[in-house]
Amino acid sequence: MMTNLFSIFDPSTEIFNMPMNWMSSMLGLMIIPCYFWIMPTRLMFLWNFINSKLNNEFKTLLNNTPNGTTLMFISLFTFIVFNNFLGLFPYIFTSSSHLSMTLALAFPLWLTFMIYGWLNNTQHMFVHLVPQGTPGILMPFMVLIETISNVIRPGTLAVRLMANMVAGHLLLTLLGNTGPNLPTSVLWVLIITQILLLMLEAAVSVIQAYVFSVLSTLYSSEVN
Template sequence: MMTSLFSLFDPSSSILSLPLNWISTLLGLMFLPYLFWASPSRVLFLWFKTFLILQKEFKTILGPTNLGVSFIFVSLFSLILFNNFLGLLPYIFTSSSHLTMTMTLALPLWASLILYGWINHTQHMFEHLVPQGTPGMLMPFMVLIETTSNIIRPSTLTIRLAANMIAGHLLLSLLSSMGPQLPSGIIPILMFSQILLLMLESAVAVIQSYVFAILMTLYASEVN
């Protein structure tokens, strides 16, 4: 029995104290072996097309000296997208709704970009703290604002992804829990609303994956 609605996000299934819920994060790897022996399908062609479009967009943001960094962000998009969609299936743990996973994705990437920028492009990073045309009196305040903005970036990435995943799943759970108490005539309306909400959550799964990857790409472009 659930003690609260948020308990459905708890990684509670375990065998020998192993948190088996987190294995759902690796379920996306089940789709990879098909690439090596199956003939190309329409779904595979669509995925390759999406992959090329994303890589082209990321390369445009990063510039000509990206040195293959765009592949990292395309892979990041793929990982989040797989986990967001797998979380919409019944009885599958939504790992992307936990701050543990989203912070693990955001913080190391952000920290590595910041360290690389300050070590190799120190003057360029200082220039970012004071936008061009800032009056002299406002420069200390702009440095403080820009520094705070840079520090909270991993937190905003983390909370944005987790909160969007939690909100949709909570709404689906709330509507589904109302089913036994509703009259039989309202059940079709409830089912129709659930289907519409599931379609919305599918769109949110794609959008949040793209937003996470594109923001991280923009952060990487600032250190070049």
């Protein structure tokens, strides 16, 4: 039961002994350029509107840095959203539900921020370890607590995204497996529930991508 349940997250699809599941991460990148070769649509206007709003918000979080600084975080949001949404389609591997994928996004970002901060703003980084107004006797403990909270940031970013995607998929799978055992009279209740959960998963896909990119932006603003 447990092996079959979690096998939906197992990268096992192969063509000529070549694993193809992770190719799903490239599908979104293949779709995006097509919009620049066709007439503008409502979907394109909506996506440009979202990108504009994200750009303004990220600039505010980054203390109104010059244009172009927010491009990395907007690209990060776009990449995670596409991966999350593609995972909602049948027979498409959800790469963002694996810790190897989410940690590969979070750890390099955090490590880059830390290297930049300690090399260029060393005094500012030391100040962040001791909150203002901390009594002298508590300073060693606060430094230890702040250091631990800083070190686990990439882990919390990665686990948050992975856990939310896995939880929704597991719930949909568990409810879907009960379908063959239900009488026809109550089957419509399961179908409606699955549709509502799928709508919730679509919202979670966007929210988690937004949370991941916003927290990355906040971590970046702390080292300046």
